[in-house]
Amino acid sequence: MTTAVKIENLTKIYGSRSATDKAKKMLEAGKTKEEIVKQTGATVGVHNANIEINQGETFVIMGLSGSGKSTMLRMINRLIEPTAGKISIFGEPVTGTSKDKLRQIRREKVSMVFQNFALFPHKTILENTEFGLEIQGVGKAERQKAAEKALENSGLLTFKDQYPNQLSGGMQQRVGLARALANDPEILLMDEAFSALDPLIRRDMQDELVELQEKLNKTIVFITHDLDEALRIGDRIALMKDGEVVQVGTGEEILTNPANDYVERFIENVDRSKVLTAEHAMEKPKFLLNVERQGARMALRRMEEEDYTFLMVINNKRELLGYVRGTDVAAYVKKNRNQEQLSVASLIRTDQPVVAPDTSINEIYDVMGNANMPISVVDEGGHLLGMVSSKMVINSLATDTDEDNNNNEETVNATHTAEEEVTNA
Template structure:
């Protein structure tokens, strides 16, 4: 379900944006608009659907329009045209008093430079949003203490911002945003001012909190690694235009153009993609009750040396062709007593971990889900391709494996 709908947002900075809106809609470039009118194109025809409970990352380089866009959500910046719908309500149409209530109840914001009040204690900073809402002192202090504890700052309530490290200050900002219990959290380059190690810790903190809170989070960053780590979906902007939007996997595996590919050059894909992305597209599966002769027929039809065997949805083991032949010769009714164990990896395992497993054993590896259900069999060639090969964007089909390669995973390569 969509929590936020961004519909055809335009933003032109300058004294007379309405005069140049039509030109922007007709495709006048950012450079040409500035040269002809002295106006700056901030955003051009941006549309996004942000799902409830997701972390939606908006990323791009400096000047791409990402921070401009997030400030439209709570109307810190007014659009030149378009709509921002939150739970079906057009934020653009809200009157001043309605907008004030909306900001206090629906959205909280975490800024890049922390935005703390230097003359207030950590506790008072964390409780500030509640004070603005008119919450009684005892209740707001209690709630602020709770969220300071959640972000690891219990015991620092009486300190002042200048007495804290940068990472601790950002934790206060996060606690302040969470204390208001707003449904939507806007995070504008919230971790970019932090050292790399602290930044990684803050990402861990956010993911841990999100697992419990299930907030709708709009996260702005210029760092693709951060976007891939945090985002359920990612939108990439360039010069005020939306270039590509999709899941991290969509963007890694199918970059829209050369600009997106340039972002991906240094990404460790093994840490982003997981085992589910490297399953063979044509797995052969049998059931515990499959007749040995029928199993041999199916193996021969695909020229496979083995097949995964399922017990319901769960992986029961693997049937080798030689074992199927022995079962048939012995007159067995089914293959249930002729299986071998089959090693497996969880679908969520990163490809770097999967590759390490594959290098240690020539045996086939199954991929299983959270409940142990069978998802597929790993393709060794696909794992290597995804981890080591730069994305080319080619849609050409892969060549069939040579006969000698088939044995590595029973033709499931």
Template structure:
């Protein structure tokens, strides 16, 4: 279900006459620098279109000046759009009056900024209650909701302390808890972790992913850090000069960059920490134990020139493996394939990273089975050692090329 939909959204900063000339120059593919020099107007966002699904972490990524922070402020109308539409649950908030917009901001969305914005003379609990307090929520209810948000963020123990008693990472967790205490449907996060030390930042990314698993909010997350985007984003929109260059999953953007800009932007990423089992798996050569006997299994091995088959049932649920020796023994002893089934096969989920797969396959005598855990371990394919080594080698080769350039 689509939660947020943005259509033809444009923001140009400047006088109306300047905006019209600037719009025409954008259409003519002029650069932001040329437009500023000629018109005095600045293109913040131009003709942006995207949608965000309910419960999705949608990352908007780009370098400084790309328009990403302007875009998130257009979504909640901190900045007024020049043109275009912004729909939340089908309601066009670009056309709401001030009172209607205030209600949407109070009940539909909350924002978490880079600077923590905590009140130094309020306790952690009082800081977390603040949004509910200004909405007029009764003290007992707002305390309960704030405590629940702090508990979800692992901060309830610190509720009576003050911001200066907490580390930067913990302060940002309070900022996140404060936003969640309002129970918003949409969470807007503008460079929320960029002021933190790298180690703390990574911990916050992990916590956001874990927290999202509990609260399942719709999150629009702004960052300039590609690795952060790849780590937390379900999908990513990459911006340049106020326009979206590409929207897709991290894997889609890495494997099929839309243009040279995207290709250059992502070229220094360690793909082994982004690409998954699904990207490198190959079709499994299988035997269906509900139907096949030893003769069929041996015939398939001969025709496919392999010495082992992956055993499944009619529903393609993984059962194990059958080797040529085992099938021959079953034929000799008039047994079924179930009698000689080897259930010792390592399984991995389709979204396991290549960097995590390598230690598993290094000593494995068989390929790894890629399964869909949400569908009764249905077999999707197998990962062979050669595919992993090839993927790791490609990453190494790319890094060496970049080092030599």
């Protein structure tokens, strides 16, 4: 996996040189941000941050006001000069590089979208979108073509001749996004880009960003103070407090394994069902019936021994074919008791509920409401990965997840007792 942005031991202290020097020594001595500002007047923006952002991922940096998240973002393209540490983009140093080289990096590799739309009211949407290319000296025909492509990707091409005051706030922000994309940057920096929008428009913009990212596969560094927004759009999240990075991980990792008490408090009111997925809640079945290797008598014996009412059926490639009911298998074996080989192929039912591993638990609720058996989790190739039952969903959403899982010794497998008997329908 290629590293797009590498941040090493990055520190930013705001203040005079003498105050900064004192603040550095106090940081080394383990003093807090509040102690440092009281004694020196210097403010610690970021302290000793280490992050690697992968190419093509949406990486969210979040935290409360004053946590250092916007300072971190602005140091990536050196709009703010670091006090110490290193930043590189695709292995190329940003810190310590010349002004000309930095200008090239900003023009060719990195674009930025701000919270305020920063559109020129006297310019059309097309003119606003091509403005960055214009100041780079790109010819009119070329920059217009690039701007129109960016507007088309953002769903705004039909509005290219209108002016910003003719568009809604959400549409204006999409213009800002299109302008940032017009020069086809490898990295997109977004500083609380949606926080000025109304809640419904903000949610729409989050959805549009996710869809746009699926098409363009850019490296996006997104700043927010909203945990729900971070969980909704981020592949990984860095959570900051008082200038320090306290945890980096996927939304699921942060929810299920908070690094400390601060993170636990931060996430305590999150709707976990919208973040955790089938992959998190599922368990692998203890026993599956391979139709190419095992027959009806083996299936019946296993169900009788384990008190199973059905078994999931796979082939040699572990592709899910369906399931067989115990009552069907028992009747089939009885009817054909004189035959030596009895395959279950003719008994396989295919009406089992199926979801993808990345299906949110919130979405699983709807499937579960109409299901009389555990839900099969299947990948794109049709391979059975695991099973999800209502008990698993409840356990995965419990606050004290580890304790609940330890207490739950019943592994749910593609096989359940009579209370989950499959209907005859």
